[in-house]
Amino acid sequence: MAEAVLRDSVDNKYPSPFVAVDVVVFRVVEGKLQVLLIERRKPPFQNTWALPGGFIGLDEALEEAACRELREETGVSVTLIEQLYTFGDPGRDPRGRVISVAYLALLPPGEGAPQAGDDAVRAAWFPVMALPALAFDHGEMVGRAVERLRVKLQIEDAAFHLLPSEFTLSELQSVWEAVLGVSLDKRNFRRRVLNSGQVTEIGRRRSGEGRPARLYRYHPRRK
Amino acid sequence: MAEAVLRDSVDNKYPSPFVAVDVVVFRVVEGKLQVLLIERRKPPFQNTWALPGGFIGLDEALEEAACRELREETGVSVTLIEQLYTFGDPGRDPRGRVISVAYLALLPPGEGAPQAGDDAVRAAWFPVMALPALAFDHGEMVGRAVERLRVKLQIEDAAFHLLPSEFTLSELQSVWEAVLGVSLDKRNFRRRVLNSGQVTEIGRRRSGEGRPARLYRYHPRRK
DNA sequence: ACAAAAGTGTTGAGAGTACACCCATGC
DNA sequence: GCATGGGTGTACTCTCAACACTTTTGT
Secondary structure, eight states: HHHHHHHHHHHSSSSOOOOEEEEEEEEEEEEEEEEEOOOEEESSTTOOOEEEEEEETTTTTTHHHHHHHHHHHHHHHHOOEEEEEEEEOOTSSSTEEEEEEEEEEEETTTSSOOOOOTTEEEEEEEEEOOOOOTTTHHHHHHHHHHHHHHHHHOOOOOOGGGGEEEEHHHHHHHHHHHHHSSSOOHHHHHHHHHHHHHHEEEEOOOOSSSSSSEEEOOOOOOO | OOOHHHHHHHHHTTTOEEEEEEEEEEEETTTTEEEEEEEESSSSSSTOOOOOOOEEEEOOOOOHHHHHHHHHOOOOOOSSSEEEEEEEOTTTSSOEEEEEEEEEEEOOOOOOOOOOOOTTEEEEEEEEOOOBBBSTTHHHHHHHHHHHHHHHHHHOOEEEEEEEEEEOOOHHHHHHHHHHHOOOOOOHHHHHHHTTTTTEEEEEESSSSOOOOOEEEEEOOOO
16 A cells, blocks of 8 residues: 555654644524533543544544544534644643644534533533633634634624524624624624625514514525 | 553554645745745656645654755745645545645745755746646645735735835835736825835835835834 | 613714826936 | 836725614513
């Protein structure tokens, strides 16, 4: 196999590190931005909270590995996932050289009923603003993921991946406010959204407290 | 060593791929955006043009490895470098599983007198708009790098890293036009640059053809 | 009736865009 | 004196930010 040729010919010259993936999954619940974490079952960092993730298979695409590890460790399946950054400092893992490719994923509320998998004691959602101490450099990963999410919100359509398929404008605004960590003017916000052509109205509903709100659906018109 | 523990305990379960870095170095000369390429000395893709790059050392940070490979293969040292994207499709390298972390680097004109190193027959600059066929997935890397550079130009100060420390506004505009691939209105461009507070004037000079142009220096005031 | 959330317009400031001519120098 | 690139101002449009009250429902 071609692999063997490379490995034989360069083994000592180019020793190979391990390659892992880690996933930062966000959702917004009750106006709070949350991250999905697992409690590690094995050392290092046993019983410490960490991002879901693990080593890649040799014939597995990076993104596939990210989805698989997420599913195995938390039972969560995800709609949107994209590469975030690759963390490769020597010393970031006490076991040796491990390069980790971090991924960013978004989840609508209600779909994340995390069940702990093999390598996790348990899995749970934490508010980004009140995270426990994290294993490895996972704190830095979350920080970078939040930055990226804020950009994606404003330039792309990230907010809609954090909502169910039918939503009210107030819910949409609440997602924006949770992600950006600021409060927005209701009138300006609604005008901007409606003028963008990204949403289309459907039948009204959502009659909880107060006046019932119109429901909208995302329509990815704009390139 | 900790490394050994991990390798022993999980060797078959988590076989490790190889990890490489590749660097997309840009410069602008005569109004054209150029990329630095090498002609590969060894197979695979022998005598094909490719980005400078190679396998990482086990105790070497990714960015260090990128700078080292660039220096070894082309003799070029670089001022600004940042991580671009990690390419990890199984099958992207015929020798076996190789994950490559791509970096983006910028160079002012005049500093890139490429000398071929060990693994390269020769090194040379190519206009982005007229690239030869590239080895591996390096064509995709260049494409992604151009996209990223266009964004960095507009949101950050990337243009100044493509210029000498003293430059005229026309040179600055020429860099923008080369990177974006469009032509810009001179008056609007100059007003925007001068209002941004990013440049400060110094003594006038640059007396080539026509009226001599004022020289400016980059001043990274704005956050 | 009242509590609770939904919905609605106007105004001012700043940023971007379009557009054409005169100026200083080298030859 | 002419060729070459350097340098300059105005008017229009559009986007964004600030700002407060009325409407509809459930209890």
